[in-house]
Amino acid sequence: MKNTFIAIAASVVTLVSGGAYAQSKTLQVGDALPAANEPMKNATDGGEMVYSKAAGKNGLLVMFSCNTCPFVVKNEGTTAKTIEYAREHGIGVVIINSNEAKREGDDSFEAMKRYARKQGYKVPYLADANSTLANAYGANHTPEIFLFDKKSKLVYKGAMSDNPGTPEEAKVMYINNAIDAVVAGKQPDPASTKSIGCSIKRKA
Template sequence: MIKAFYLSCCTLFLSANLPNPDAALEIGAQIPKAELTWQDISGKEISLNSAKGKNGLLVIFGGNQCPYMIRNQERIKQLCVSASKNNIGVVMINSNEATRGEGESMPAMKELAAKMQFSCYYVMDKNAALADAFDANHTPECFLFDKNGKLTYKGGIDDSPGNAETVKVRLLQNAINEMLAGKPVTVSSSNSLGCNIRRRL
């Protein structure tokens, strides 16, 4: 009897701490937590809805120190410019709560954005609430929403996050082009290879 009770308790504990398979944001889903506000490096409080452009919204989970982010900085910069020209809002989100004092602070975010001249919002995600809502786990990891706020693509920037010189398929740019043309996105999801988002335990 005691053994059975112990096993039941263990099962409940483990199931409560396992990732929820239903938590993944599926293609066609609406922008999560779209009306809540988050602090941008400018000091303004913005929502994802307010950042959305006429033709959609690109959300990129990023950070300051991840080697994959460093290798993708120029690509992100170019994507921000391209998206803005096509009336797609861009928000980069820093969810690295566990390393706020180790290079992921607001001053460090401001310094990186100024250095790279990012033409996008860069917001701090307190308690990784947005990362949890999106089920985002890596940096960089991208989510593209159309003009109606529906998810059309999620995953990596391209097929070679570690080396820009060996890129063969520009996954995110292709998705943007197809979305703007009113076509179904051919590759709507891909694996996002990068650093783990450092949530606070």
């Protein structure tokens, strides 16, 4: 009876803290790339695509981001360098905007298109309808990244660097090290770090 009560209490805490879209399990290192066969609207070119099609010969980097989060804005330079580094190493990149609660405002598709042009994106910037993909990943922050190898297995998740709050003072680029490991056929170390940023704005 005591264990049952503890389990119920834990479930209630999870639901209250995470809202209607609370995740019972965040994607873990070693898990497969979540399937999502429905095309998503691409703000980079105005078309649609299935996000997994962005994968390169050595894997796929999935980045949850948005237009206006202060952490996203202050890491714009880091994001640009990360995209370039990944593509140079045969890693495809896709950026996902899951802020469904702000889809009529700062994270509307039209605002996404303007932001993509401003940033000079050459990778897909996709609108995640109903935060479906974020829910599948258990993603909660912007920016938050997930790196998959060429076998579509998750090998790294978390932050791009050791200083998301002040990126110009970062000493370790976790994502670059993880990409180097993937290309070399090794397991990144660390394989997981804490993502720091704004919460993904799911619709209630």
